[in-house]
Amino acid sequence: MYSTSQSQLDEQFAQDIKEGLGSKSQKRVEPKYFYDTEGSHLFEEICVQPEYYPWRIEADILRRYSKRMTCSQDSSEITIIELGSGSSTKTRILLGEVLSRQASLFYFPIDVSKAMLCETRNKLSADYRNLRTIGISSDYVDGVDQANRLISADDQIPEKKLIIFLGSSIGNLEPEESISFLKKLRSKMDENDNLLIGIDLRKDRKVLEAAYNDEKGITARFNLNLLTRINRELRGEFDLDSFVHRAFYNSFNERVEMHIVSTKDQQVYVGRLDQTFSFDENETIHTENSYKYSSEQIRQMAYESEFVIKGDFFDTKRWFNVVLFSPA
Numbered sequence: 001m002y003s004t005s006q007s008q009l010d011e012q013f014a015q016d017i018k019e020g021l022g023s024k025s026q027k028r029v030e031p032k033y034f035y036d037t038e039g040s041h042l043f044e045e046i047c048v049q050p051e052y053y054p055w056r057i058e059a060d061i062l063r064r065y066s067k068r069m070t071c072s073q074d075s076s077e078i079t080i081i082e083l084g085s086g087s088s089t090k091t092r093i094l095l096g097e098v099l100s101r102q103a104s105l106f107y108f109p110i111d112v113s114k115a116m117l118c119e120t121r122n123k124l125s126a127d128y129r130n131l132r133t134i135g136i137s138s139d140y141v142d143g144v145d146q147a148n149r150l151i152s153a154d155d156q157i158p159e160k161k162l163i164i165f166l167g168s169s170i171g172n173l174e175p176e177e178s179i180s181f182l183k184k185l186r187s188k189m190d191e192n193d194n195l196l197i198g199i200d201l202r203k204d205r206k207v208l209e210a211a212y213n214d215e216k217g218i219t220a221r222f223n224l225n226l227l228t229r230i231n232r233e234l235r236g237e238f239d240l241d242s243f244v245h246r247a248f249y250n251s252f253n254e255r256v257e258m259h260i261v262s263t264k265d266q267q268v269y270v271g272r273l274d275q276t277f278s279f280d281e282n283e284t285i286h287t288e289n290s291y292k293y294s295s296e297q298i299r300q301m302a303y304e305s306e307f308v309i310k311g312d313f314f315d316t317k318r319w320f321n322v323v324l325f326s327p328a
């Protein structure tokens with residue numbers, strides 16, 4: 001397992017919380033901070049809620065088209081790098097497909113959640129004899145650099161890469177940020193490499209809002225777990241009973257927004273930062289955007305980031321799109 005140092009990660013978390021909660025305008029925290037051990041497990045629970053269509057539909061698309069997604073034209077062996085791999089449950093569909101035609105496979109899952117990465121690596125090692133899983137606990141782009149270094153240093157690892165980015169995580173980036181992110185990935189790929197991305201599409205507001213407000217309240221627990229994490233890791237004094245979850249579709253910006261709402265005027269001290277943050281009644285911490293795209297915008301995204309679309313895979317309702325990009 002390769003990993004960014006824990007003290008560096010802790011310091012970054014403290015700094016980002018100080019900046020995000022101290023903002024004079026909208027308070028914000030980046031969604032990557034949802035994923036401590038508890039957050040990662042809550043996300044797994046969200047995925048199996050009946051309202052959370054993206055996980056199920058993306059898995060169906062992968063099952064249906066895994067061969068075309070992973071096949072290389074020249075039949076050479078591939079190595080898989082995954083961004084934000086989580087439990088790698090859906091990825092097993094692709095791993096199984098590749099292992100049905102390659103004697104072995106090197107798989108580099110990259111995730112900020114070290115605990116989830118360890119758990120996943122152990123399960124994969126037990127379940128697949130010919131899979132070599134090399135976990136990298138870091139941010140996406142640093143992780144790809146690390147994987148590239150390891151691939152170049154070892155003759156046994158096939159150089160041709162399939163990078164995968166599932167779960168519509170690209171939707172968490174601002175649209176212009178997603179272009180610069182894709183350009184960065186593009187610069188780390190060779191011309192025969194491919195990039196497979198799962199992207200959630202626009203649809204009825206009711207469907208979208210139900211997905212982020214499941215009846216069992218798992219998404220609410222996932223969102224509020226961020227305050228528990230601040231309490232535990234930064235000695236925060238958030239009272240969980242005076243904050244609530246809110247998620248809604250913002251049709252102007254074409255995104256689902258998640259917020260944590262303060263139910264009263266209050267002040268919260270965070271020990272490690274030695275700072276008190278004030279909240280007005282109904283003031284929110286904006287914790288996640290999940291942009292919903294049209295097929296036209298996805299084509300434009302590929303064009304602007306210098307990729308061509310090599311494969312375009314949908315479900316029958318066209319609710320979700322898995323796209324295979326290759327360097328232009």
Ligand SMILES: C[S@@+](CC[C@H](N)C(=O)[O-])C[C@H]1O[C@@H](n2cnc3c(N)ncnc32)[C@H](O)[C@@H]1O
Nearest residue numbers: 032035084085086111112113138139140166167
């Ligand atoms: C929405 S989940 C998707 C998990 C899985 N890929 C799926 O499709 O079910 C996002 C995953 O990405 C990880 N993650 C979020 N932001 C990240 C970042 N900036 N760098 C690396 N991993 C990140 C989280 O820990 C989490 O496991």
